[in-house]
Amino acid sequence: MKRTTSVMLGTLLVGTALWCGPAFAGPQMTFGPNDEGMLQLDYKGQFQMAVRDNGSGADQNGETMSFNFRRNRLALMGAYGDMFTLYVQTEYVDSQNLSLPFQVSDDRPSKDFTILDAALRFNFHDSFKVTAGKFKYNFTRENLDACETPLTLDRSLFIRANESTRDNGVAVWGNFLDGMFQYRADVMEGRTATDAAAPQPQSSYRYGVRGHISLLDPEKDYGYKGTYLGKKKVLTIGGAYQYEPRVAYADTVAKTGEKNYHGYTADIFFEYPVETIGTVTASMAYEDVDFGDAYKGANPDPVAFGLNGQKNGWYAKAGYMLPNLPLQFFGRYEKWSFANLKLNSVDAFNQKIDWYGMGANYYFRDQNLKLTFEYSTTDFAAENSESKDFNMFVTALQLIF
Amino acid sequence: MLERPKKRFGAVTATLFGMLAILSLAMWGCGTSGYDNPNAGITTTQTPTALIEAATLKQWLDEGKVNNQDPATRDKVVVLEVTTSAAYATSHIPGALLMNSSGELTMTRMEGVAPMTTMILDGTTMDTLIKRSGINGNTTVVFTVNKGGSWLNIARAYFTFRYWGFPKERLKVLNGGDNAWEDAGFTLDAVTPTVAASTYSVRNNAAMQTDMRYSIGQMIKLVDDINLGTVTTAATGVSILDVRGAPLPTTYVANATVDDFAQYGDAVAGGKTTRFKSVADLTTRLTTMGVTSAKSRTYVYCVSGMRASVPFFVLDGVMGWPVTMYDGSWGQWSAYTTANAVSTAWRIDTNTSGTTLPRTTGTPSGTLTLDPASNFMYTSITDPRANQILNDDVNYFTSGTVTTTSSGGSSGGSSSGC
Numbered sequence: 001m002k003r004t005t006s007v008m009l010g011t012l013l014v015g016t017a018l019w020c021g022p023a024f025a026g027p028q029m030t031f032g033p034n035d036e037g038m039l040q041l042d043y044k045g046q047f048q049m050a051v052r053d054n055g056s057g058a059d060q061n062g063e064t065m066s067f068n069f070r071r072n073r074l075a076l077m078g079a080y081g082d083m084f085t086l087y088v089q090t091e092y093v094d095s096q097n098l099s100l101p102f103q104v105s106d107d108r109p110s111k112d113f114t115i116l117d118a119a120l121r122f123n124f125h126d127s128f129k130v131t132a133g134k135f136k137y138n139f140t141r142e143n144l145d146a147c148e149t150p151l152t153l154d155r156s157l158f159i160r161a162n163e164s165t166r167d168n169g170v171a172v173w174g175n176f177l178d179g180m181f182q183y184r185a186d187v188m189e190g191r192t193a194t195d196a197a198a199p200q201p202q203s204s205y206r207y208g209v210r211g212h213i214s215l216l217d218p219e220k221d222y223g224y225k226g227t228y229l230g231k232k233k234v235l236t237i238g239g240a241y242q243y244e245p246r247v248a249y250a251d252t253v254a255k256t257g258e259k260n261y262h263g264y265t266a267d268i269f270f271e272y273p274v275e276t277i278g279t280v281t282a283s284m285a286y287e288d289v290d291f292g293d294a295y296k297g298a299n300p301d302p303v304a305f306g307l308n309g310q311k312n313g314w315y316a317k318a319g320y321m322l323p324n325l326p327l328q329f330f331g332r333y334e335k336w337s338f339a340n341l342k343l344n345s346v347d348a349f350n351q352k353i354d355w356y357g358m359g360a361n362y363y364f365r366d367q368n369l370k371l372t373f374e375y376s377t378t379d380f381a382a383e384n385s386e387s388k389d390f391n392m393f394v395t396a397l398q399l400i401f
Numbered sequence: 402m403l404e405r406p407k408k409r410f411g412a413v414t415a416t417l418f419g420m421l422a423i424l425s426l427a428m429w430g431c432g433t434s435g436y437d438n439p440n441a442g443i444t445t446t447q448t449p450t451a452l453i454e455a456a457t458l459k460q461w462l463d464e465g466k467v468n469n470q471d472p473a474t475r476d477k478v479v480v481l482e483v484t485t486s487a488a489y490a491t492s493h494i495p496g497a498l499l500m501n502s503s504g505e506l507t508m509t510r511m512e513g514v515a516p517m518t519t520m521i522l523d524g525t526t527m528d529t530l531i532k533r534s535g536i537n538g539n540t541t542v543v544f545t546v547n548k549g550g551s552w553l554n555i556a557r558a559y560f561t562f563r564y565w566g567f568p569k570e571r572l573k574v575l576n577g578g579d580n581a582w583e584d585a586g587f588t589l590d591a592v593t594p595t596v597a598a599s600t601y602s603v604r605n606n607a608a609m610q611t612d613m614r615y616s617i618g619q620m621i622k623l624v625d626d627i628n629l630g631t632v633t634t635a636a637t638g639v640s641i642l643d644v645r646g647a648p649l650p651t652t653y654v655a656n657a658t659v660d661d662f663a664q665y666g667d668a669v670a671g672g673k674t675t676r677f678k679s680v681a682d683l684t685t686r687l688t689t690m691g692v693t694s695a696k697s698r699t700y701v702y703c704v705s706g707m708r709a710s711v712p713f714f715v716l717d718g719v720m721g722w723p724v725t726m727y728d729g730s731w732g733q734w735s736a737y738t739t740a741n742a743v744s745t746a747w748r749i750d751t752n753t754s755g756t757t758l759p760r761t762t763g764t765p766s767g768t769l770t771l772d773p774a775s776n777f778m779y780t781s782i783t784d785p786r787a788n789q790i791l792n793d794d795v796n797y798f799t800s801g802t803v804t805t806t807s808s809g810g811s812s813g814g815s816s817s818g819c
Contacts, residue, residue, distance in 0.1 A: 253605055298472060312433050349438035
């Protein structure tokens, strides 16, 4: 009985550890005198066929086609006792001839495995949990969405804040009132130490806070989902703020114009299943990323502009899943303003993007085996040699094993 | 988990419509906050071509843009007088700074199997010039030359800055140099302005324009490719222009069209600096030489890269067509011969391998000082190690260091060069 309880507890903890998908499919092992320890290994792959109507050939106006792995990961999840869980995930970054949101490349950016996540998590109480290591920082709901459970083909293309999706640091978080309220606070690495090409005033930590209120079923985990496939009724409203002092110079050559980073976001998510009618999902979020107008400087730090620099915008998504067939239709719209969307060498001040997408998911085995189609249009307000409007069609097969 | 439809359908529908209403309002009513364009007030980058007249520069001078010391300005102008220090000291456009034609136009550098005295400036020399002149990423550089000075100087300076990554809209050539300034009724002076040095480096530019300069190995390969039929000189293919000028040569790089650099300018009476022709006349001249906007690229050379700077500037700065300078030019090409014991692969007095087509039309007879180690080591024209200047410059651009294969010191590019 004791052993059974330990195994059940371990399984539960490992399940809680799965920020990125259900993934109970992988092999498990238990260890320890009373089987307090548990390890599970999962594979997570998203293989894509992408076709875009420009991006290659003379003047980059030729059609571009690519097969690639959007994600290609091995995840190791562990638990010991009733307080500690471990989540380690590696990723093989594939050669993506076409990568989101609009990059086209014929090189092979990385052929190495990287450690994507390495999180040590301590569950002292439902209202007080601590995570340390490399993990998703607490800012946008979209970034915290599990990578394998987006409503649309992928998460929002432009809402990513300045750092990558993960960062090193420590987070404290928890739930109150049976999960109706959730709080999060983290201290993360932020920008790393200075480099010769773009010196920065100093290397500081990045501080973030986030909270949400769930008015129907609670969302108590660290990770969110883009759809619960009609298994929950959710109405959650959230918001977050990030700050990092002295993060960039407006003039990196003269080393003047020190700027701080601020970012805030607000989001709402709704999903409601109705028997015989189906499941409706809708969400939207707004984000503002600010580097104190560093982009106006004489030689601004590249971190302060571009795709993940100073910008603001929002997305809205909606989905509908049939009641008796695992088929889900979705649509997405995004609207963003960038201080300077300089992708390579061409300045594009006050560039605006309208992005439209629609498609469908077919769930053979829930998220463990899923086929997705999405057609999208990217519309730049001011086209230039580096930013040209395009249409894209992607077919993606997801397997979690 | 699924709800009974009759029981909850009304509430769900109301919530859904509420969400849709919010989304619709957001989509149609709410946009995003825009941003200022800090470049909106810049005028010096807005000239139709890189060729400007004296009145334009005078306007910029009157607007306080020349040597503007405000660190926040994005529309600074630096005037570089490309001449000798003696000529500069005599008179120059007010505010102009010296770009010394003896040492800051060409220098001796190793390339292929021998050093050459007339090659592009290295990164260290460029940075010294840039910093001393207060040039930064928001500076528009105007090249001029002393009264009676050579228009080749300003064209060569333009090519040098373009190669090192300065954007075209930030580089201008004053048509007619100081003579044109004076003829427009403006005065020259002999005051050497004091300007604050900048910390800018060519490394701060977005990218080098490495495709604007060819080495000896690249040029031989181009000729081989044309001879082999893998590159065409048809209407949409490439052109090679030999612009050494009168008397027109009968020995030249195979597949080249013999042109005359002087045809791109109008001589001015009284020994004044030559002026570039009008766009219409330049178009006519180029068309006569078989060069049109349809060409994928035009390769230009002369004797030392000075005269070829004229059509380089015309094609890049005025016409906006793709152009590459073969920097070693005839001085380098004509010396890669059997008589000079250049290793077999590099010889230009032979046929392209596998063809009966020569690499050179006529019999070349140049001279060089072989680098024995390079001549022994580099047995292929495509050996990347033999592209020493490109390697050194890219290395400097990316890392700030020089592994150097440069040879010797500076060699003055004379104003009557080529």
